[in-house]
């Protein structure tokens with residue numbers, strides 16, 4: 001797979017708790033999300049302290065956690081009542097569902113990665129895994145019921161590395177999505193993650209023929225020494241060859257993931273990677289800050305003190321350099337991490353775009369969202385734990401119930417909407433929030449928004465009615481996001497024991 005980032009679990013002081021990506025749905029909080037304090041911060045009115053170029057003392061650390069979904073899986077807990085999926089889906093809108101299939105296998109374990117994935121899977125395990133995924137698809141489709149048409153609007157295969165599967169296995173995965181779930185893959189956006197070593201012509205041909213509209217490849221760095229330093233050794237020539245094969249498929253959107261903040265990386269070496277990526281004119285680029293997380297390869301090797309101010313400054317510097325370089329080369333910023341070529345078609349999911357409910361996740365690391373509950377299976381980062389969770393998944397016969405998750409109440413739904421909209425460069429129309437929830441974000445999140453405004457994180461030039469981050473606010477996305485977590489979600493995350 002690609003992304004290094006995904007879930008980042010950084011136990012953290014300030015806001016109460018590490019995080020990671022997320023999904024789940026917080027609870028406990030009073031339906032009014034809003035801790036309310038009054039001071040309505042007006043998005044446009046700000047005075048605001050222009051955030052300094054460096055890491056100002058008054059500012060929180062910029063890299064606390066990547067919030068790509070809320071609440072994070074570390075806030076999930078076993079659901080003692082094991083609700084039936086049929087009950088959960090009753091009354092939910094089913095006309096624009098998202099389908100996500102998680103393939104938890106990789107050929108190597110990158111040092112920065114704490115995604116749910118294992119290496120060294122024998123052939124028979126991938127077969128057993130797909131057998132289980134097919135059983136799950138049958139159960140989930142049945143639970144969707146026949147009380148209205150169930151229609152999928154987008155699909156994605158992620159991981160891990162979906163192209164760890166052979167071409168024949170990828171064919172089977174597409175068959176499961178189409179025949180068992182009813183997703184018309186050739187008619188909807190289909191995004192698939194891949195890696196340089198597994199992006200082989202036969203696999204890519206299957207994906208292109210089945211309707212893939214976006215192929216996303218984790219390169220991380222085109223500089224071999226940096227790839228080694230991030231514990232992802234790879235030859236530049238192999239990366240270039242894989243990119244050539246991807247372009248040969250004619251799939252319309254190529255995304256390349258790169259990482260900044262690697263030991264020894266300079267503005268000059270970072271620009272070399274950016275330019276090597278730009279040579280392929282990718283429709284999308286994701287620039288990820290490096291995180292060193294507990295239980296990942298780098299986490300074991302390095303002194304935790306490596307996550308210090310100097311590293312923050314290096315990452316902020318490289319972020320700004322990368323952002324400015326892409327903006328001057330015809331790219332638009334979609335979020336802190338995501339950049340899209342201005343003339344490219346938008347055929348994949350946006351960063352943080354899972355704004356609405358109605359996500360169907362297949363596979364043992366996938367999350368599913370309904371309006372009331374986010375759920376998944378057990379979660380781990382440590383390889384032994386991951387192996388046993390995958391083994392349990394492949395042995396599961398009954399997929400008709402949700403096992404691990406977190407209820408989402410009205411307050412958490414508001415938080416989720418604000419969080420995921422605010423982290424988009426285009427910002428959040430206040431009217432959308434009001435139409436969905438009633439009230440105003442300035443009433444519900446007055447204290448937080450006032451704080452963001454004081455820090456210079458809100459765009460004082462945004463048109464009336466648009467709540468939008470300033471460039472500095474966007475740069476601090478990974479510090480700002482966790483400040484919007486509810487106390488209940490923070491507490492659950494803080495109590496989570498990494499395994």
Ligand code: SF4
Nearest residue numbers: 001002106110113160
């Ligand atoms: S270990 Fe796998 S999922 Fe993690 S970054 Fe590397 S290729 Fe991607």
